[in-house]
Amino acid sequence: MDVKDSVYFRVYTLFYSLQLTLQSFNSCLLLFFFLFTAQNCSYTLHSPIGTIESPGYPYGYPNYANCTWVIVAAEHNRIQLVFQGFALEEDFDILSVYDGPPSPGNLRTRLTGFQLPSPIVSTGSRLTLWLLSDYAVSGQGFKAVYEALPSYTCGNPGQLLNGHQQGSTFNIGDKIRYSCSPGYVLEGHTTLSCLATSAGTAAWDFPLPYCRADDGVVGLYGARAGLLHPQLPCRPGDTIALVFSDFQLEDDYDLLEVSGTEGSSQW
């Protein structure tokens, strides 16, 4: 990454120019400006393989974050993005992914919440990520690895939660088979085929299936929760928000107890 693009360089230069201009302008107004623009960040990535992390990952991204990452691969390449961690304040902090430059027509998906998203493969040689956070409550953020692939490959369609993937090549003509762990049934197509498209690229013929807990069996999915501010030490009087993104326990037999200062609760 270019030194000029680094957040530290930008913050430093901003601070330096701030010092110069402080002499002639209202200091409070400029300090306000400094505080609200220092969070902005944008990166252009040219290497064929790399890692993208939200600022501060995994200790939480700032409020008012406005970050873009433009991944530019060589011609006749496409970009595969695989998420390794994902926790954004649901519905308020959003990661938008654009299949190309960041124009509304290129919007591929808007990601938020606590579920690890499926891999994303661009159609062309450019993929843009745009993170926008609001004024309060952040999450751990996200981490993803990307890789430039030749345009004639489909890219990995993704793993299933509580399931298995058979097949490890993703070129035109390849097939991937999916099955679910005991206690789960597969919804969707068990086999995906990588087909050539009229645009000269490749695409899977069906979307990724998923594994649903089979109600006839005691399918214990468990609970998953994210602490919204893992980096902050708590002081007396602070409250802790525990947000469940998945919850499935056997009725009447299995329970989760959460205890705090106001007595414990059981589900």
Ligand SMILES: *[C@@H]1O[C@H](CO)[C@@H](O)[C@H](O)[C@H]1NC(C)=O
């Ligand atoms: C995000 O940053 C871009 C470029 O710096 C700017 O044009 C845009 O208005 C910002 N958006 C928000 C919501 O702050």
